[in-house]
Amino acid sequence: MRAMREAIIDELSRLERDENIRILYACESGSRAWGFPSRDSDYDVRFIYIRQPEWYLSIFDKRDVIERPISDQLDISGWDLRKTLNLYRKSNPPLLEWLQSPIQYAESLSAAEQLRAMSPLMFSPKSCMYHYLNMARGNYRMYLQGERVRIKKYFYVLRPVLACLWIERYGAMPPMAFDTLLEQLIPQDTELWRVIQELLVRKKSGEELDYEPQLKPINDYLEERLHELEMRAALQPAADAKLDDRLDAMFRETLREAWKQTNDEYE
Known part of the structure; x- marks a missing residue:
């Protein structure tokens, strides 16, 4: 480095x-x-x-x-x-x-x-949430459909989804650190948290992450959040400065x- x-x-x-x-x-x-x-x-x-x-x-x-x-x-x-x-x-x-x-x-x-x-x-909550939502939808549609998926792409859908949730909860620009988003927004005593952490360890260790079977806890979570955020994004305020x-x-x-x-x- x-x-x-x-x-x-x-x-x-x-x-x-x-x-x-x-x-x-x-x-x-x-x-x-x-x-x-x-x-x-x-x-x-x-x-x-x-x-x-x-x-x-x-x-x-x-x-x-x-x-x-x-x-x-x-x-x-x-x-x-x-x-x-x-x-x-x-x-x-x-x-x-x-x-x-x-x-x-x-x-x-x-x-x-x-x-x-x-x-x-x-900072405009509305425009930023739409930015992250569009990123999440595009990556989800392109990489995470079907029985086998590009497994490393989970991070490129999870992060923008969590960024949207941060904006909704705090009305502020989300932090860059993925770990901070996880800790604040995903309950740590859940299967979802465990599966994400296991995948995170694999990615950081340098393991080759290519096509693998869907990780159902993450897919279910993303589908639910994406549907909710479609409706919530329009309700966010714009910047007025x-x-x-x-x-x-x-x-x-x-x-x-x-x-x-x-x-x-x-x-």
């Missing part, structure tokens, strides 16, 4: 030089950040960056995403800060997850911390900070 972390930080530094950008924040997303990686899990690195002021002073639309599939094990991609802020206004769940990732590779200036501070105001002026000001200040600091280093 240490060697991979150093390789990731080196790659981020190379991106800054090659793309002439400033990386404001970089973190791990996906199974490693959720807490259930297997031995061969990919490193899914996500970052937020800002370009030179001149890049934004253009009449043309430009690509505001950088993607680098470095290897079979390492995938790096990032969003421009302006794109990031527009998605943030819409309570984008992947972005809100990145900001609370337990595995961080870089953070400079104050942009990420400001976004964390405003997140409770921008209007912070456009504040986000505009943050963008301009970050632009000044990022390139003033860089220029000062070379004076």
Whole structure:
């Protein structure tokens, strides 16, 4: 892990030089950040960056995403800060997850911390619940139908279902850690808890989890919850904070900070 972390930080530094950008924040997303990686899990690195002021002073639309599939094990991609802020206004769940990732590779200036501070105001229970519900439905339909199923995909349905339940119960963005969701939302003296824990141990140990017979306690639980959440999602409130002026000001200040600091280093 240490060697991979150093390789990731080196790659981020190379991106800054090659793309002439400033990386404001970089973190791990996906199974490693959720807490259930297997031995061969990919490193899914996500970052937020800002370009030179001149890049934004253009009449043309430009690509505001950088993607680098470095290897079979390492995938790096990032969003421009302006794109990031527009998605943030819409309570984008992947972005809100990145900001609370337990595995961080870089953070400079104050942009990420400001976004964390405003997140409770921008959080929309309705849009986030629909995001997780659609993820759960899609994975359930694709991987967990029939007598034999892609057994590792249980985690990719369980986690978004539990995220929906967290939003409904607490009215807040769910934590990234799968263990926290389990402990708070699944009774520990049940067969469901036991079966999930056994599967979790298998995945973390690196055991190959491919097609196996359905795990009925989990399937029954997911079918029941998905049906309930279909009705409950529409009842969730939307975000009502209007912070456009504040986000505009943050963008301009970050632009000044990022390139003033860089220029000062070379004076």
